[in-house]
Amino acid sequence: MKVLVAVKRAIDPNVKVRVKADGSDVELNGVKMALNPFCEIAVEEAIRLKEKGLASEVVVVSVGTPAAQEQLRTALALGADRALLVETSAVLEPLNVAKYLSKVIDQEKPQLILFGKQAIDQENNQVGQMVAQLIGCGQATYASAVNHVDGQWVVEREVDGGSQVVALTVPAVVTCDLRLNQPRYASLPNIMKAKKKPLEIIAADTLGASVKEHARLLGVVPPQVRKAGITVASVTELVDKLKNVAGLI
Amino acid sequence: MTILVIAEHDNKALAPATLNTVAAAAKIGGDVHVLVAGQGAGAVAEAAAKIAGVSKVLNADNAAYAHQLPENVAPLVAELGKGYSHILAAATSNGKNILPRVAAALDVDQISEIISVESADTFKRPIYAGNAIATVQSTASVKVITVRATGFDPVAAEGGSAAIEAVGAAHDAGISSFVNEELAKSDRPELTAAKIVVSGGRGMQNGDNFKHLYALADKLGAAVGASRAAVDAGFVPNDMQVGQTGKIVAPQLYIAVGISGAIQHLAGMKDSKVIVAINKDEEAPIFQVADYGLVADLFEAVPELEKLV
Numbered sequence: 001m002k003v004l005v006a007v008k009r010a011i012d013p014n015v016k017v018r019v020k021a022d023g024s025d026v027e028l029n030g031v032k033m034a035l036n037p038f039c040e041i042a043v044e045e046a047i048r049l050k051e052k053g054l055a056s057e058v059v060v061v062s063v064g065t066p067a068a069q070e071q072l073r074t075a076l077a078l079g080a081d082r083a084l085l086v087e088t089s090a091v092l093e094p095l096n097v098a099k100y101l102s103k104v105i106d107q108e109k110p111q112l113i114l115f116g117k118q119a120i121d122q123e124n125n126q127v128g129q130m131v132a133q134l135i136g137c138g139q140a141t142y143a144s145a146v147n148h149v150d151g152q153w154v155v156e157r158e159v160d161g162g163s164q165v166v167a168l169t170v171p172a173v174v175t176c177d178l179r180l181n182q183p184r185y186a187s188l189p190n191i192m193k194a195k196k197k198p199l200e201i202i203a204a205d206t207l208g209a210s211v212k213e214h215a216r217l218l219g220v221v222p223p224q225v226r227k228a229g230i231t232v233a234s235v236t237e238l239v240d241k242l243k244n245v246a247g248l249i
Numbered sequence: 250m251t252i253l254v255i256a257e258h259d260n261k262a263l264a265p266a267t268l269n270t271v272a273a274a275a276k277i278g279g280d281v282h283v284l285v286a287g288q289g290a291g292a293v294a295e296a297a298a299k300i301a302g303v304s305k306v307l308n309a310d311n312a313a314y315a316h317q318l319p320e321n322v323a324p325l326v327a328e329l330g331k332g333y334s335h336i337l338a339a340a341t342s343n344g345k346n347i348l349p350r351v352a353a354a355l356d357v358d359q360i361s362e363i364i365s366v367e368s369a370d371t372f373k374r375p376i377y378a379g380n381a382i383a384t385v386q387s388t389a390s391v392k393v394i395t396v397r398a399t400g401f402d403p404v405a406a407e408g409g410s411a412a413i414e415a416v417g418a419a420h421d422a423g424i425s426s427f428v429n430e431e432l433a434k435s436d437r438p439e440l441t442a443a444k445i446v447v448s449g450g451r452g453m454q455n456g457d458n459f460k461h462l463y464a465l466a467d468k469l470g471a472a473v474g475a476s477r478a479a480v481d482a483g484f485v486p487n488d489m490q491v492g493q494t495g496k497i498v499a500p501q502l503y504i505a506v507g508i509s510g511a512i513q514h515l516a517g518m519k520d521s522k523v524i525v526a527i528n529k530d531e532e533a534p535i536f537q538v539a540d541y542g543l544v545a546d547l548f549e550a551v552p553e554l555e556k557l558v
Contacts (some may be wrong), residue, residue, distance in 0.1 A: 016512075017377045026381050038318050041424060094349070095358045120493070122376055124361045129319065129349035138320050138425035141346045144487075152427065155476040159342040159497075160441075161490050165428035166318070172424075178477070178494050214358035218371065218384040226519065231531075235553040238525065242558075246523050246540070248445070248502045249469060249558050 001170075003046045003055040004110035006101055006131075007075055009068040011123045016153040023219045026063040035071045038116025040078075044183040045146060046114055047079035054148055055112070061104055063097045065089055069199060077183035077186035083197070084108075088204035090211075094122075098130035104137055104202070105171075114155060115175040117142050128175035138168035142177040154209050162185035250279030250369065253330055255347070256297050259460065260287045260315065263296040265442045266339035268403035271300055273396040274337050275404060276366035276496055280304045283411070285324050286534060288315035294413050301405040308414040312505075316427035320511070323350035324420040330355060334369070340395040340497075348395055357389035364400030378493045378516040380423040398441060399499035399520060432513045433486050437463075439460065440489065443472035445502045446521070448475035448491055449484070450514075452547055454508020458485040460505060471490040474498065474518075476508045479539050492517035502512025 011017060012032040035043075047054040060075040063086040064066040072083035076120050086100045105113060132139035140146075140155035144163065145156045153168045156178050186194070190229035204211075231239045242249045252274040267283070274281045280410070282305040283297040294308040307329065313321040326347065330336045336351060338344035338364045351521035352359035361374040364382070371386045372394065387394075439448065447466045466473045474491040475484065485549055491498055495515035503521035508514060510526070510533055518524070519538055526539035527550050536542040543550060 004307050011377065013512075017380045019381050024441075026377060049494070063516070093358050095353060095356075098353060120378065123378075123493075124359070125345050126349035126352070126359050127344065128363060130353035132319075133350040133353035136422075136424075138422070139346075139350070140425075141319075142342060156286075157342075158487060159430070160488065162430065162486065164316075166458040167426045167428050169424045179481070187288040191519060214387065214389045216386045216388060217359065218278060218386050220376070220381045220383050223375070223379055223382055223519075225539075226524075226538050229538075229542055231536070231542045231544065235543065235557060238556045239554065240540055241525075241541050242502070242525070246502070 001055055001057065001111040001202040002057045002108065003049055003077070003112045003114060004105060004108055005042050005046045005058065005060045005080065005114045006127070007043065007060050007062050007071055008036040008070040008118050008119045009033050009062065009064055010036040013037055013120055015087065019220050019222045023221060025217065025220050035074050035221065036116050036119045038118060038176055040183040041180050042114040043078050043080060044181045045176055045190050048080070048181065055157045059108060059110065061101065062085065063088065063092060063100050065206070072199055073194050076197045078184060080154040081197065085199065085201045085202050086204050086207065093214055094124045094126040095130055095214060097213040098127050098134055099211055100136040100207055101131050103129070103207040103209050111170045112156070113171065113173045115173065117175040117177050126174050132173035137171050137173060139173040140166050140168060141175045143174045144177055145178045146174055146180070146189065165243055250334040251336060252277060252279055252281050252335040253333040254281060254283045255326060255336070256283050256285045256286035256293060257294040257339045257341055257343060257495035258285065258287060258290060261288045261311060263293050263339070266341055266398045267402060268296070268300065268406055269401045270337050270339045270396045271402040272404045273363065273366060275302050275334070277335055277369050279334065281465045282307060284309065284326065286314040286325055288312050290298065297545065298411040298413050299407050299409050301320045301408040303409045303411045306411050306413045307416045308413055309418065311419045313419055313421035317347065318349050318425050319347040320422040320425045321420050321440055323354060323512065324422070325418055326351045327354035328418060329416065335392045336392060336492050337394050337396055340397050344395050351535050352393040355391050355393065357391055357393055358387070359387055359393040359395065360387055362397040363394055364397050378512050397497060411522050414460055416486065433488050436453060437466060438470065440472045440474055440491070440496050441498055444498045445469045445471035446498055447504045447506065448474035448476065449479055449506050450508030450548060451482060453479060453484055459485060461530055461551045465551055468555055468558055473549050476514045492500060505535050506551060509533045510538065
């Protein structure tokens with residue numbers, strides 16, 4: 001069966017972000033970009049399904065600028081078979097991304113669609129759920145284990161109080177949480193091989209998705225800076241501060 | 250303007266996060282209705298009717314909604330939601346699971362995890378692990394929003410007397426089913442609602458050593474949390490994780506023990522009123538956000554702290 005993995009080019013998680021001086025957005029010029037960490041987990045899971053003999057083909061897809069080819073090549077180096085880039089330079093809202101992806105899914109007809117649970121830049125945590133709704137299939141968000149049992153996807157999910165298991169008919173959308181797996185590193189030979197793997201570029205406006213603007217970013221500010229604290233010398237002093245200065249205990 | 254708030258519950262009790270969500274609705278202004286979708290959740294509907302400021306409770310009681318499966322609940326919310334100006338849910342794992350499906354069904358975008366209401370269409374929300382705060386204006390016909398509980402003081406759970414109206418609509422998509430769940434049991438306050446949180450990190454060395462934190466927490470009436478490192482090392486279950494990928498807390502007092510203070514962890518707790526850090530590494534980044542820092546061996550400091558409080 002075919003597994004489709006949606007991936008996003010996002011800021012490297014180790015970069016300390018800065019807000020632009022004019023407050024219009026965060027500064028992304030010259031900033032190191034990477035495969036969103038949750039997408040890495042999704043790619044890893046797809047490859048493991050292939051290694052288990054469950055998946056026959058792993059297709060990775062991204063929506064964005066030509067620069068996202070770099071992250072698609074990373075996914076190919078990790079073991080994906082081919083890549084698709086839905087190319088657009090537009091500022092992308094989750095619903096528009098979901099609409100483009102649904103069109104790709106209509107064409108590709110995968111039996112499992114994997115996402116990261118959220119991207120670490122906009123932190124929306126929406127696209128997987130929206131795609132599931134648009135293509136009318138079941139979803140399992142925050143997955144910590146993915147199994148195929150009796151023709152269904154049986155997924156363990158991380159929920160607020162603990163964990164939950166749901167079963168979904170095929171095809172299904174699964175969004176991956178941190179504990180699902182430990183992504184592998186791409187080896188140098190695989191990075192070289194990835195350069196020869198197919199990467200198809202699709203112009204976004206040829207997909208026939210009805211995209212529109214629903215929200216406007218008015219500005220971005222840095223978070224409030226906490227006032228510098230003090231170092232206490234002993235537990236006694238700490239308790240004294242908490243009791244008599246902060247009045248908390 | 251009428252706002253629909255999706256109640257967070259387990260069919261037995263209304264979760265406190267609902268009160269924070271109603272508070273956000275009150276800031277937007279207008280009538281507030283609460284939807285209780287579940288099975289045999291009459292007590293939840295009654296509790297929702299008592300919330301201050303709620304004018305109507307919609308009780309959708311159906312086996313299809315028993316486990317809040319998004320495939321079944323989202324069509325219900327989308328159908329009811331068409332008549333509302335805003336649809337709000339708490340940014341809990343449930344709310345975040347269901348609401349984007351509702352937004353897609355209504356062909357509108359969603360604004361995730363707002364921390365403040367600027368006006369009826371403009372909201373603030375953290376992005377980039379809380380390292381930037383974005384102001385976003387929604388141009389959608391129905392504004393679909395998840396609310397970060399720590400951004401809003403809860404409204405009173407008592408004082409309201411809303412009418413409860415049964416909703417007959419049954420949506421069973423038949424594409425998903427609940428298998429089972431395992432919930433961690435704890436007598437301590439819930440992490441996201443606790444006034445004091447004591448958290449342990451990799452410095453705790455093993456799960457057994459968390460007993461020192463439990464003893465301290467019990468004396469303080471606190472909840473116990475953990476960093477991702479402590480969860481990944483298997484010291485404690487993952488529902489205790491505080492951080493960007495875990496729970497977001499903002500208690501009055503947050504005591505970080507043996508936690509270095511990675512960006513990921515800070516995103517989950519840096520809005521706490523007072524932060525205390527106990528760490529033997531004086532260079533640990535946690536000291537940059539701590540109001541009171543103690544450079545000490547936690548295995549000596551924590552038992553001593555427990556004795557003194």
